[in-house]
Amino acid sequence: MIKAAYIHIPFCEHICHYCDFNKVFLKGQPVGDYLGSLEKEMEIALLETPTRHLDSIFIGGGTPTALNEQQLEKLCAIIKKQLPYDSSTEYTFEANPGDLTEEKLQLLYDAGVNRLSFGVQTFNDELLKRIGRVHRAKDVFHSVEAAKKIGFKNISIDLIYSLPGQTLKDFKETLETSFTLDIVHYSGYSLIIEPKTVFYNLMRKGKLPTPGEDVEAEMYALLMEQMDKHGFKQYEISNFAKTGYESRHNITYWDNEWYFGFGAGAHGYVNGMRRSNHGPLKKYMEPIANGQLPVLEEHKVTLEEQMEEEMFLGLRKRDGVSISRFKEKFGRDPINLFEDQIVQLAGKELIAVCEDQIKLTRQGRFLGNEVFQSFIG
Numbered sequence: 001m002i003k004a005a006y007i008h009i010p011f012c013e014h015i016c017h018y019c020d021f022n023k024v025f026l027k028g029q030p031v032g033d034y035l036g037s038l039e040k041e042m043e044i045a046l047l048e049t050p051t052r053h054l055d056s057i058f059i060g061g062g063t064p065t066a067l068n069e070q071q072l073e074k075l076c077a078i079i080k081k082q083l084p085y086d087s088s089t090e091y092t093f094e095a096n097p098g099d100l101t102e103e104k105l106q107l108l109y110d111a112g113v114n115r116l117s118f119g120v121q122t123f124n125d126e127l128l129k130r131i132g133r134v135h136r137a138k139d140v141f142h143s144v145e146a147a148k149k150i151g152f153k154n155i156s157i158d159l160i161y162s163l164p165g166q167t168l169k170d171f172k173e174t175l176e177t178s179f180t181l182d183i184v185h186y187s188g189y190s191l192i193i194e195p196k197t198v199f200y201n202l203m204r205k206g207k208l209p210t211p212g213e214d215v216e217a218e219m220y221a222l223l224m225e226q227m228d229k230h231g232f233k234q235y236e237i238s239n240f241a242k243t244g245y246e247s248r249h250n251i252t253y254w255d256n257e258w259y260f261g262f263g264a265g266a267h268g269y270v271n272g273m274r275r276s277n278h279g280p281l282k283k284y285m286e287p288i289a290n291g292q293l294p295v296l297e298e299h300k301v302t303l304e305e306q307m308e309e310e311m312f313l314g315l316r317k318r319d320g321v322s323i324s325r326f327k328e329k330f331g332r333d334p335i336n337l338f339e340d341q342i343v344q345l346a347g348k349e350l351i352a353v354c355e356d357q358i359k360l361t362r363q364g365r366f367l368g369n370e371v372f373q374s375f376i377g
Contacts, residue, residue, distance in 0.1 A: 002270060003055040004252040005083055007038070008263030009064040009075070010281070016132040024281065026066050034264070035074050037285040037294075041262050042082035044293055049270055051260075054083055056090040056249035065095040069103055076111035085112070090154075090248040092117055098139035105150045115154040115247075116147055117187075123177040124170050127163055132198065137177070144181050154245055156185035161223065162216040163191055164199070164208050171219045175226045184245035188223045189238050190216050217366055224365070235318045237360075237368050254317050256310050264294075272306075274299045304377060306330070311338060311358075312372035315351070320359025334358065341374040 011026040057079065067075065085091065092115040093108055108116075122128060123137040140157070147155055157178065161171050178186065191210065193199050202208040211219070224234060232240035236254060239247065252259050261268030265279035278284040278296045287294045301309070307330055314321035326334045335342060335353065342358065345351040350364035350371050364371055 002049060002051045002258045002260060004249055004257070004259035005054055005057050006249075006259060006261050006263075006266055006268070007057070007059045007079070008061060008261070008266040008277075009059060009067065010034075010062040010264050010279075011066050012061065012063045013066050014132070014134045024062075026063075030281065031067065031071050032074075033285065034281060035071065035078060037288045038075075038263055039078040039082060040288045041294060042078070042260075044288070044291065045260055045262070045270075046082065048293075049260075051084055054085045054089055056092070056247075056252060057083060057085055058092045058094075058249040060094045063096050063099065064093055065099040065104060069101075069107060072104060072107055073111075076108070076113075080111065087112065087114075090115055092247075092249060094119065095143070096135060097143040098135040100143050100146065102146055102150070105147055105152070109150050109152065114152070115156070116152055117156040117158065117185075118143060120157040120178070121160045122163060122166070122170070123174045124166075127166055127170065130165060131160075131163055141181070144183065154185070155181075155183040156187065156247070157181070157183060159186065159188045159223075160191050161188065161219040162211050164210055166211055166219075168211075168215060168218055168222065172222060172226075175223065179226075179230050184242040185247065186227065186232060186240045187238055188220075188227075188240070190220065220366060224362075233318070237316050237365055251317075254313050256306070256313050269301075272301055274301055303330070307332065307334070307337065308375050308377055310334075311375040315358070315360055315371060315375075316368070318359070320351075320357045323356050323358065338375060345371055345374060 010024055011029055011031065012024070013026050059075075064075075065072070091113045093113050094117050097118050097120060118140065120140050121131065121133060123140070125136050128136060144155060159174060159178065193203050193208070199208055227234060227240040232242060234240050235246045236250065239250065241247070258269050258271065260270060261275065261277065263277065264281055264284035265277055267274070267276045269275070275295050276297045277294045278287075284294045310326060310329070311321055311334065321334060323334060326332070342351065342353065345364070346353065349361055350367055351358060352361050360368065360371060
């Protein structure tokens with residue numbers, strides 16, 4: 001059963017220095033044609049795999065809210081026509097602070113969008129400039145306030161730490177400022193420098209002064225400590241929420257469930273197949289015009305891979321992997337199946353087995369990648 005849909009809008013008015021997602025500058029792009037292709041892709045996919053109800057819909061990018069009001073209205077109308085959802089569905093739009101006019105916010109709210117995720121990254125204006133963001137701290141307050149006024153209650157922000165030139169004091173101030181927003185969800189990620197980004201090129205030239213691993217670990221410790229202090233439960237390595245506001249869409253990924261991926265460069269997991277779409281707009285739109293899905297790569301996930309994925313995705317969650325759910329799903333006991341890895345990681349105090357759960361220890365959260373890699377055959 002497919003519970004979720006991710007929709008990719010690849011247009012941006014500005015490209016950030018750290019971003020390696022599939023995106024293009026908005027100016028001069030065939031947005032109308034792209035939305036038409038998106039609708040047709042949904043139609044083809046749902047004919048192939050009929051679905052009664054989606055638990056979550058997530059529109060990411062790029063910058064979905066960079067679309068103008070008419071384009072946003074068209075996108076929401078396409079989603080309403082093609083996808084089976086109702087008011088119980090978690091329906092999220094990613095947004096940049098400062099992008100959302102009151103008209104756009106009202107339009108999204110009227111279309112049934114009930115969750116907003118703002119890419120804030122930091123409240124230090126100097127750092128925002130350095131990482132290529134165009135918004136400033138004041139825009140965050142304005143956007144969150146405007147969203148609340150319209151009626152949005154489920155608001156999340158993304159923060160990035162270990163930024164070039166960022167100090168522990170800077171990050172502490174960003175956290176303190178963020179708690180004054182009175183919102184229900186936070187995602188906090190350490191900066192990862194990906195190939196084909198401005199930051200990658202600077203790093204190769206030795207011109208990117210990042211804080212280093214020790215300070216990064218201190219920042220993560222501070223993040224966990226401050227979130228806990230302010231009543232946010234860490235339900236996944238990088239995600240914190242007030243009770244009842246955990247991201248159902250992201251939990252779909254970590255529970256290793258199936259989901260649709262629509263749009264250029266989007267990834268999906270449908271009927272045991274992991275798929276990725278063509279990224280360039282022309283290559284994405286061409287097969288759809290011929291009535292075919294725009295699949296670039298497709299991989300049938302073997303039983304062995306499914307079990308490995310269940311472990312390394314599930315261990316990202318605070319509650320870890322449920323032993324009974326694993327047995328129910330695969331007919332195997334994960335304790336026996338991964339005995340060597342579990343003994344070794346428990347010996348290093350990176351994971352613990354408690355009743356029905358295999359989960360990361362606090363120390364394990366700092367060394368998550370080492371743990372996850374142990375389960376990849």
